[in-house]
Amino acid sequence: MIPAETPQAADTAMSLLRVRDLQVHFxxxxxxxxxxxxxxxxxVDLDVERGExxxxxxxxxxxxxxxxxxxxxxxxxxxxxxxxSIEFDGxxxxxxxxxxxxxxxxxRIAMVVQSPRTSLDPLTRVGEQIARIHRxxxxxxxxxxxxxxxxxxxxxxxxxxxxxMQAWPHQFSGGMAQRVLIAMALVNDPQLLIAxxxxxxxxxxxxxxxxxxxxxxxxxxxxxxxxxxxxxxxxAQVCDRVGVMxxxxxxxxxxxxxxxTQPRHPYTRHLIGSSPDRLTLGRGxxxxxxxxxxxxxxxxxxxxxxxPHAQPVCQGELMRLPPGGAHGARCHFPEIGQ
Amino acid sequence: xxxxxxxxxxxxxxxxxxxxxxxxxLAIMLGFALVALLAPLIAxxxxxxxxxxxxxxxxxxxxxxxxxxxxMDVLSRTLHGARYAYGIAIPVLLFGFLIGVPxxxxxxxxxxxxxxxxxxxxxxxxxxxxxILALAIVSATGQSLANVVLVIxxxxxxxxxxxxxxxxxxxxxSGFVEAAINAGNPTWRIVLVHLFPNCIxxxxxxxxxxxxWAVRVSATLAFIGVGIQAPTPEWGAMIRQxxxxxxxxxxxxxxxxxxxxxxxxxxxxxxxxxxEELLDPRRNTSSR
Amino acid sequence: MLAxxxxxxxxxxxxxxxxxxxxxxxxxxVRLGDSDPVGMLAGPTASEAEIxxxxxxxxxxxxxxxxxxxxxxxxAHGDLGTSWLSNRPVLTELLQxxxxxxxxxxxxxxxGGFLGVWSGMRAARSVNGRxxxxxxxxxxxxxxxxxxFLGLALIFVFFFVLRWAPPPMGRIDLxxxxxxxxxxxxxVDALLARDLEAAWSAAxxxxxxxxxxxxxxxxxxxxxxxxxALDVRASDYVRYARTAGLPHPMxxxxxxxxxxxxxxxxxxxxxxxxxxxxxxxELIFSWGGVSQFGLTAILKADFAxxxxxxxxxxxxxxxxxxxxxLLVLKLEPRAHEAGR
Numbered sequence: 001m002i003p004a005e006t007p008q009a010a011d012t013a014m015s016l017l018r019v020r021d022l023q024v025h026f027x028x029x030x031x032x033x034x035x036x037x038x039x040x041x042x043x044v045d046l047d048v049e050r051g052e053x054x055x056x057x058x059x060x061x062x063x064x065x066x067x068x069x070x071x072x073x074x075x076x077x078x079x080x081x082x083x084x085s086i087e088f089d090g091x092x093x094x095x096x097x098x099x100x101x102x103x104x105x106x107x108r109i110a111m112v113v114q115s116p117r118t119s120l121d122p123l124t125r126v127g128e129q130i131a132r133i134h135r136x137x138x139x140x141x142x143x144x145x146x147x148x149x150x151x152x153x154x155x156x157x158x159x160x161x162x163x164x165m166q167a168w169p170h171q172f173s174g175g176m177a178q179r180v181l182i183a184m185a186l187v188n189d190p191q192l193l194i195a196x197x198x199x200x201x202x203x204x205x206x207x208x209x210x211x212x213x214x215x216x217x218x219x220x221x222x223x224x225x226x227x228x229x230x231x232x233x234x235x236a237q238v239c240d241r242v243g244v245m246x247x248x249x250x251x252x253x254x255x256x257x258x259x260x261t262q263p264r265h266p267y268t269r270h271l272i273g274s275s276p277d278r279l280t281l282g283r284g285x286x287x288x289x290x291x292x293x294x295x296x297x298x299x300x301x302x303x304x305x306x307x308p309h310a311q312p313v314c315q316g317e318l319m320r321l322p323p324g325g326a327h328g329a330r331c332h333f334p335e336i337g338q
Numbered sequence: 339x340x341x342x343x344x345x346x347x348x349x350x351x352x353x354x355x356x357x358x359x360x361x362x363x364l365a366i367m368l369g370f371a372l373v374a375l376l377a378p379l380i381a382x383x384x385x386x387x388x389x390x391x392x393x394x395x396x397x398x399x400x401x402x403x404x405x406x407x408x409x410m411d412v413l414s415r416t417l418h419g420a421r422y423a424y425g426i427a428i429p430v431l432l433f434g435f436l437i438g439v440p441x442x443x444x445x446x447x448x449x450x451x452x453x454x455x456x457x458x459x460x461x462x463x464x465x466x467x468x469x470i471l472a473l474a475i476v477s478a479t480g481q482s483l484a485n486v487v488l489v490i491x492x493x494x495x496x497x498x499x500x501x502x503x504x505x506x507x508x509x510x511x512s513g514f515v516e517a518a519i520n521a522g523n524p525t526w527r528i529v530l531v532h533l534f535p536n537c538i539x540x541x542x543x544x545x546x547x548x549x550x551w552a553v554r555v556s557a558t559l560a561f562i563g564v565g566i567q568a569p570t571p572e573w574g575a576m577i578r579q580x581x582x583x584x585x586x587x588x589x590x591x592x593x594x595x596x597x598x599x600x601x602x603x604x605x606x607x608x609x610x611x612x613x614e615e616l617l618d619p620r621r622n623t624s625s626r
Numbered sequence: 627m628l629a630x631x632x633x634x635x636x637x638x639x640x641x642x643x644x645x646x647x648x649x650x651x652x653x654x655x656v657r658l659g660d661s662d663p664v665g666m667l668a669g670p671t672a673s674e675a676e677i678x679x680x681x682x683x684x685x686x687x688x689x690x691x692x693x694x695x696x697x698x699x700x701x702a703h704g705d706l707g708t709s710w711l712s713n714r715p716v717l718t719e720l721l722q723x724x725x726x727x728x729x730x731x732x733x734x735x736x737x738g739g740f741l742g743v744w745s746g747m748r749a750a751r752s753v754n755g756r757x758x759x760x761x762x763x764x765x766x767x768x769x770x771x772x773x774x775f776l777g778l779a780l781i782f783v784f785f786f787v788l789r790w791a792p793p794p795m796g797r798i799d800l801x802x803x804x805x806x807x808x809x810x811x812x813x814v815d816a817l818l819a820r821d822l823e824a825a826w827s828a829a830x831x832x833x834x835x836x837x838x839x840x841x842x843x844x845x846x847x848x849x850x851x852x853x854x855a856l857d858v859r860a861s862d863y864v865r866y867a868r869t870a871g872l873p874h875p876m877x878x879x880x881x882x883x884x885x886x887x888x889x890x891x892x893x894x895x896x897x898x899x900x901x902x903x904x905x906x907x908e909l910i911f912s913w914g915g916v917s918q919f920g921l922t923a924i925l926k927a928d929f930a931x932x933x934x935x936x937x938x939x940x941x942x943x944x945x946x947x948x949x950x951x952l953l954v955l956k957l958e959p960r961a962h963e964a965g966r
Contacts, residue, residue: 072869105871119866122960123883133870168959184870359766462647464895465943466936467902470920474936477924478658550770558906561774563925577774581910585793589782596775603770611766 015047015087016224017071017192022084024063024070024248026294038294040066040079042248042302045321048192051222053215055235055256058245061291064228067245068194071226072109073101089191107137110185112214114197116177120169126180127153127165134187152183156213175206179213186217193218193225199234211238232272236260241325244268247292247302249318254327264329266307301331309333353616360612363546366605370598374420381414385571394588404590407579408569415571416595422572423553423602429487430552431545434494439541442499443533446506447515453503460496468493469558476564486565490555494548498541505537543613550606557599573599630955637951641944648940652933653697667930669710706937707930709923716934720916724938725810726797727915731904733832734839735897742844743889746851747882750859761848768845773903776838777910784834792830794911799827835904835911842903843896850892851885858884887958894950898943 024041041063048054056064069075071086073093086093088109093101105111113119121129130152131145140148146165153161156179169177178198185193195214199207215238218225227239235242235256243253244265252265263269292302301318304310313332322328354361373380382402383389389401389409397404403413445453463471475489509515515533523531560566560574561581568575573595580592656667668680681687685696700706706716742765749758784791797812798804805815805824813832816825858864858881867877905917912918920935955961 074868102871102873105869107871111866111869113862113866113869115862118862121863121867121880121884123957124880132876133872136872136876170960181866458643459647462644462651465644465648465898465940465947466651467898467905467939467943469902470905470917470936470939473921473924474655474932475658477927477932478655478929547770554770554772557772558774562906562909562921574774577778581774581778584778584782585786587786589786592778593782596772596778599772600775603772604767607766607770 016050016089017046017048017226018085018087019044019046019067019071020085020087021045022067022070022086023082024066024075025080025082026078027080028078036295039297040248040294041070041084042297043318044084044245044248044250046226046243046250046253047325048224048226049325050191050224051219052240053218053225053227053238055239055242056226056228056245056250057230057232057235057242059230059291061294062245063248064230064245065196066248068111068196068226068228071194072105072111073098074105103137106133106184106190107188108190109192109194110188110190112178112181112185112193112195112198114200116181117169117172117174119181120172120177122169124169125165126167126169126172129169130180130184130187133184137188148187149183152187153180155186156180156183157209158183174202175210178202178206178210182210182213182217186221189221191224193223194228195225196228197230198227200229200231207234208237214238232260244271247294247297249302249330250321251301251303251331252329253321254325258327262327264327264334265303265331266309266333267303268329357612357615359608360615363605363608363610363612366601367546367609370420370602370605371424373417374424377417377421381411381417383411383414385415385418386410386569394583394591396588397590403594404588406576406591407583410569410571412576412590412594415576416573416598418571419573419576419595419598420602422566422570423557423599426483426487426490426556427549427552430491430494430556431549433487433491434498434548435541435545437491438495438498439502439537441495442502443506443537445499446503446510447533456499456503460500463493463496469555472555472559473562473564476559481565481567483566486556486559490552493555494552497544497548501540501544502537505540506533509533509536539617543610543617546606546610546613550603550610553599553606554603633955633961634952637948641948644944648937648944649698649701650694652937652940653694655933655936656929667707667710669928672710701937706934709928709931711923711926711928711931716931719919719931720934720938722810723914723916723919726913727901727904727908727917729811729813729832730835730907730913730915731839731897731901734836734904735843735900737836738840738843739847739893741840742847743851743893745844746848747855747885749848749852750855751878753856758852762852765845765848768841769849771842771845773838773842773906774910776841777835777907780834780838781910791834792827794831794834796912797828797831797914798824799831802827831911835907835913838907839900839904843900846896847889847893850896851889854885854888854892855881887954890950890953890957894946897946901939901942 022041022044023039026038026040028036028038030036044063044067046054046056046067056067058064066075066079069079070081071088071093073096075081081094084094088104096104120126124132127146127149130149131142134140134148135142135145138145150161150165153165158164158176158179169180172180182198193214198214199210202210211234214225214227217223227234229235239256241254242256242259243250244259244267245251246267252259252263252268259268260272263272292305298304298315300315301307301310304314307314311332318330319332321330328334387410389405389411391409392401392405393409394407395401395405395409397412401411401413403411403416405411406415441456445456472486472489472493476485479485479489514536556565557572557574557577560572561578563578566572566575568579576595577592577599580588580590580595583589583591664677664681664686667684668677672680685693688696704717706720708714709716709719712719745757745761745765749761752758781791781794785793792799802824804812805819805821808815808818812828813825816822816828861884863884864877864881867880872880901917905921907913908915908918909921916935916938920931920939923929923931923935
C-alpha cells in the first residue's frame with residue numbers, strides 16, 4: 001500500500017489526458033544544406049482515464065517515446081510540435097510556458113524510463129535523489145524530504161531501505177534501480193504516470209515484479225498511466241486499453257481484449273498474427289516491407305504502401321478514432337480479413 | 339568539365355560546407371606544402387646569402403620582409419623554412435605511425451606480457467614533459483637534423499600505440515574479434531583485414547595534430563639552441579636569432595618566421611578539427 | 627577507511643615501476659652518446675685528477691649494474707651530483723630556483739584553468755551559439771600555439787610598442803632589492819615583508835609570462851571541458867533529471883559535478899605538459915627558474931645538472947598525477963570499487 005499525501009478528488013467525468021491530432025516534425029538541414037522534414041507524429045489521438053493503464057505499442061520508430069516527450073513538453077530541436085492539442089486535467093499544455101511545465105514534471109506528471117541504472121545521477125546517493133525531487137516540488141525541509149524518501153523506498157519494496165538510502169546508484173541492480181525510479185516518480189503523488197519501456201532490459205522474473213508494482217501503484221492511487229512498450233505480452237498482462245501506433249499515428253485503439261481478439265486494422269492483424277505466443281514487436285517482429293519513410297509519407301493513411309488491401313480512397317483524409325475509448329481503427333476497410 | 343569532374347567538384351564543395359574549419363585548415367596546409375616545394379623557385383634571394391651592407395634592414399621594396407642580423411633576406415629564409423617544417427613533420431609522422439600502430443595493434447590483440455610491458459613503458463614516458471625529454475636526448479646524442487627527427491618521432495610512437503590499442507580493446511570486447519576468430523581466420527588476417535581498417539580512423543584523425551606538434555617541438559628545440567643551428571633557414575633557429583632584437587625594435591626578424599610557424603600550426607589544428615567534426619558529427623549536439 | 631588506504635597503497639605500488647623507469651632513463655642519459663660519461667659529468671675543463679676522482683666516486687669503472695645501483699643509492703640520499711660549472715650540488719641549485727618556476731606555472735595555470743573550464747562549461751550550455759563559436763575560435767588559436775612565438779609577440783606588443791609592460795629581464799626590477807626569502811616567490815615574500823615597491827615590481831613582471839602560460843593552458847582546457855560537458859548533458863541521468871522537473875540551477879550543478887572528474891584527470895595531463903611549455907618562457911623572460919637553469923645546462927653540456935633537472939621534472943609530474951588521483955578518489959564513489 002503506497003501512502004498518498006492527500007486524498008485525490010475522483011472526477012471521472014473527463015479524461016485526465018486528452019491528446020488530439022498531435023503532430024511533431026523533425027526539421028534539419030542535410031549535408032547539402034537542404035531542409036529535410038521528417039514527419040514523426042501525424043495526428044496522434046489518445047485518452048487516458050484515472051485508474052486505467054493505457055498501453056501504447058508500435059515498432060521502433062513508430063513515435064511512442066516521442067509522444068511521451070511531447071506530452072511532457074520535452075521536445076528539443078530539431079523536433080518541433082507543429083499542431084495538435086494536449087489537454088491534461090482540463091488544461092491545455094501546449095499553451096503553458098516551460099517554467100510552469102517544469103513545475104508540473106515530476107509533480108503532477110511523472111515518468112519512468114528504460115535503463116534505470118544510467119538514469120540515476122552517479123554522484124548522488126539514492127535516498128537524496130528521491131528526496132530532492134520531493135523537496136523541489138513541495139518545498140519541504142530536508143528532514144521531511146528524507147523521511148518521505150524512506151517511506152517511498154519501503155513502498156516500492158526495496159529491502160533494508162534505511163541502509164540503501166545511503167547507497168550509490170552503481171551499487172544497485174537493474175531491477176532495484178527501476179524500483180528507485182518508480183519511487184522517484186510516485187514521491188509527489190502524480191496524477192499521470194508515463195512509463196516508457198519500464199521493464200525492457202530487465203530479467204524476466206524482475207520484469208514481472210516491476211509490472212506488478214506499477215499496476216498495483218496505479219490501481220491503489222487511481223493514477224492515470226500511459227505504458228509504452230513494444231511487447232504485446234506486457235500489454236496483455238497489465239493494460240486496460242491499448243493503442244497501436246504506426247508511422248506517427250494511432251491506427252487502432254480500444255480495450256485490450258477486444259483489440260487483441262478482433263483486430264480491425266490490417267497492421268494490428270499482421271502484428272498479432274505474426275507472433276502468436278511471444279507477442280513482441282520491434283526486436284523479433286517480422287516486417288512485411290521496409291520501415292516507413294518519415295520524410296516521404298503518402299497522403300492519408302501511412303500504412304497504404306505496405307497494406308495488401310490499399311485502395312485509392314486510402315489516400316484521402318483518415319477518420320478519427322471513436323470517442324469514449326471504444327474499440328475502433330482508423331481504416332477505410334476495418335472488416336476485411338475478419 | 340566532364341561529369342566525373344563535376345561530381346568531384348560537388349563533393350568537395352559539400353565537404354567544405356560540412357566543415358569550413360577543416361577546409362580552411364586544408365587550404366593552409368596545402369599552401370605551405372606548395373611553398374615548401376617551390377621555395378627555391380619563388381624565393382627572391384638565396385636564403386643563406388648575407389648582404390653585409392644591408393644588415394637589419396626594415397622591410398622595404400628591396401627586401402620585402404627585411405633582413406636579419408647577418409644581412410640575410412627574411413622572406414627567402416621564411417619561405418625555405420617551410421621545407422624544414424614539412425621535412426621534419428612528415429618523417430616524424432611516418433615514424434610514429436609506422437611503428438606506433440603495429441605496436442598498438444599487437445599489444446591490444448595479443449595482450450599478455452607484451453601488452454603489459456608496452457603499457458608500462460608508455461606510462462613512464464607520459465611522465466616526462468616531452469619537450470624537455472627531447473632536449474635532453476638530442477643534446478646527449480649529438481645535435482643533428484636526423485637526431486631531431488628520430489627523437490621526436492619516437493615520442494610520437496606512444497601516442498599512436500595507445501590510441502590503436504584502445505580501439506583494438508574496444509573491438510575485442512564488442513565480440514567482433516571473437517566472431518572473426520571463431521570463423522577460423524588466421525591471426526594475420528584478423529589484424530590486417532578486420533582490425534586495421536577500424537582502428538585506423540582514430541589514428542588518422544590524430545595525424546594533423548601530431549604534425550602540428552612535431553613542427554612546434556622542432557622549432558622550440560631549435561629556439562633553445564639544440565638540434566638545428568643558424569644559418570640554416572629553419573623557423574625556430576630564426577626566431578632564436580630574432581629574439582635578441584625584439585627589445586631593440588627590429589621585430590621582423592623573429593615575428594615573420596614566428597607568424598609562419600603559428601599559421602601552419604593553426605592550419606594543422608583546423609584541419610584536425612575538421613576531420614574530427616566529419617568523423618563524429620555528434621560532437622556539436624546537446625540534449626538542450 | 628581501510629579501503630582508501632588499500633587503494634593508496636596500490637597506487638604507490640603502480641608508481642614504483644614508473645619511478646624505476648625514470649631513474650633508469652636519467653641514468654642512461656649520460657651514456658647515450660659515444661662519449662665517456664665521465665667527460666659529460668666532469669666537464670671540459672676538468673683536470674686529470676678531477677676526472678679520476680669522479681670515476682671513483684660514481685664507480686664508473688665497474689659494470690653497468692653496479693653503476694646504476696650507486697646512482698640510485700645516491701639519488702635516494704638526495705645526492706644528485708655536482709655541477710661542473712658552478713661547483714655546487716645540483717640539488718641545491720635546483721631547489722633554490724624551484725619556487726620561481728612553480729610561481730610561474732601555478733599562477734598561469736590557475737588563471738588559464740579558470741578561464742578555460744568556465745568558458746568550456748558555458749560554451750556547452752549554449753551549443754553553437756555565439757559564445758560557443760567565439761570561444762571555439764579563440765581556442766583554436768591557443769591550441770598548439772608555440773610559446774616561443776606568443777612570448778616574443780607579447781613582449782613586442784606590450785613592452786616595445788605600448789610600453790605598458792616592464793622589460794622581460796627577470797622577476798624583479800634590477801634596481802630593487804629582492805625581499806628576504808620565505809616562500810621563494812618574490813611577490814609573496816615582498817607582501818609578507820610589507821615591501822610594496824618590490825611587490826609591485828614583481829607583480830608587473832609576472833603579467834606577461836603568466837599570461838602566456840594562461841593562454842596556452844586555457845585553450846586545451848576549454849576544448850576538453852566543452853566536449854566533456856556536452857557528453858554529460860546528453861547523458862541519461864541529465865535527461866531523466868529534466869523529466870523529473872528539477873530546476874535549471876540544480877541541473878547545472880549535476881552537470882558540473884559529473885564533469886569535474888574527467889576535467890581534473892585531463893587537467894593533470896595538460897599541467898605536466900605545461901611545465902615543458904613554460905620552460906621556454908623562462909629563457910625568454912630570464913625568469914631564473916629551474917627550467918632556465920636546466921636548459922642552459924643542456925646547452926653548456928653540464929650533464930649532472932641535466933640529469934637532476936630531468937629527474938626533478940619527472941618527480942613534479944608524478945606528484946601532479948598523484949594529487950589528481952587522490953582528488954578523483956575523493957570525488958568519485960565508483961572509484962572505490964576493487965580492480966580500478
